[in-house]
Amino acid sequence: VPELPEVETVANGVHTRIAGETVLDATFSGLAPTFLTPPHILGPALIGARIEGVRRVGKHIVCDLTPPAGEPTQFLVHLGMTGRLLVSQPEVPRPPHTHAALALSSGRELRFIDPRRFGRLALHTAGPFTGPGSEPLTISPDEFARLFRGRKLAIKPALLHQGLLHGVGNIYADESLHLARIRPSTPAGRISRPRLDRLHGALQSVLRQAIALGGSSVSDYVDAEGHRGFFQLQHRVYARTGLPCSTCSTPIRRVVLGGRSTHYCPRCQR
DNA sequence: ATACCGACCTGTCAGC
DNA sequence: TGCTGACAGGTCGGTA
Numbered sequence: 001v002p003e004l005p006e007v008e009t010v011a012n013g014v015h016t017r018i019a020g021e022t023v024l025d026a027t028f029s030g031l032a033p034t035f036l037t038p039p040h041i042l043g044p045a046l047i048g049a050r051i052e053g054v055r056r057v058g059k060h061i062v063c064d065l066t067p068p069a070g071e072p073t074q075f076l077v078h079l080g081m082t083g084r085l086l087v088s089q090p091e092v093p094r095p096p097h098t099h100a101a102l103a104l105s106s107g108r109e110l111r112f113i114d115p116r117r118f119g120r121l122a123l124h125t126a127g128p129f130t131g132p133g134s135e136p137l138t139i140s141p142d143e144f145a146r147l148f149r150g151r152k153l154a155i156k157p158a159l160l161h162q163g164l165l166h167g168v169g170n171i172y173a174d175e176s177l178h179l180a181r182i183r184p185s186t187p188a189g190r191i192s193r194p195r196l197d198r199l200h201g202a203l204q205s206v207l208r209q210a211i212a213l214g215g216s217s218v219s220d221y222v223d224a225e226g227h228r229g230f231f232q233l234q235h236r237v238y239a240r241t242g243l244p245c246s247t248c249s250t251p252i253r254r255v256v257l258g259g260r261s262t263h264y265c266p267r268c269q270r
Numbered sequence: 271a272t273a274c275c276g277a278c279c280t281g282t283c284a285g286c
Numbered sequence: 287t288g289c290t291g292a293c294a295g296g297t298c299g300g301t302a
Contacts, residue, residue: 059296081297115281117278117297218295233288258273259276261293273301276298276300277298286289286290
């Protein structure tokens with residue numbers, strides 16, 4: 001599900017609703033590997049802690065915690081493919097696949113729900129969490145170009161590689177490549193600097209628009225309040241196989257690159 | 271070091 | 287109606 005715009009929307013929503021609250025209790029169900037940090041360590045670290053704020057780093061949701069004693073810590077939530085982080089009234093029944101529920105001082109619950117169990121919960125104590133790669137929204141054109149220098153990897157899987165840029169997923173990789181008019185299979189290291197600059201601008205523009213519309217709800221993504229996003233209505237290529245390109249009417253083509261479905265216009269993207 | 275590919279999970283939907 | 291297979295927004299680890 002969730003890529004940068006969806007994770008940003010969820011983090012902002014959760015922040016608005018629970019910043020400043022204290023965790024009164026924590027209940028977990030399910031097993032490793034959902035819990036990168038096992039429940040018997042996670043529980044005591046969370047209970048009694050004040051949630052200073054909630055923010056996004058790459059595709060991670062970071063909750064900044066101040067425990068009653070000791071050093072500040074960070075509670076990391078990765079939504080994987082189907083993860084949800086919801087703030088709910090406790091009387092609302094917990095949906096199936098609820099793996100964590102944190103009781104908050106306001107009486108509400110912060111719930112982590114994840115049917116497919118690709119999501120991860122972890123405690124991060126070794127200094128500020130910075131994520132595996134660079135931030136797409138703030139990286140400079142120079143740094144952006146440097147990421148791809150000398151790489152034979154196709155640009156599409158390169159955009160998905162979190163150690164380079166973190167936060168970009170399958171939807172926004174396809175959408176930004178269409179906006180930049182670059183063929184997804186082009187070896188990353190063989191793209192000219194002007195075209196990389198165009199991609200840098202296209203990626204930032206697509207991500208910002210998607211954040212403004214609350215992300216893309218392709219099947220089941222919802223934000224912290226359970227609301228769907230609207231950016232799926234703006235998709236130019238993603239999941240539009242066979243439909244006419246918005247620019248030139250050529251049918252959108254689907255191929256598999258790096259094991260992921262990839263959508264592009266064979267005429268606009270060379 | 272880099273790049274590819276299957277594995278990890280559950281749910282949904284199209285086709286027979 | 288019910289089964290089967292393909293597919294899904296992500297990431298990791300093993301292998302070439």
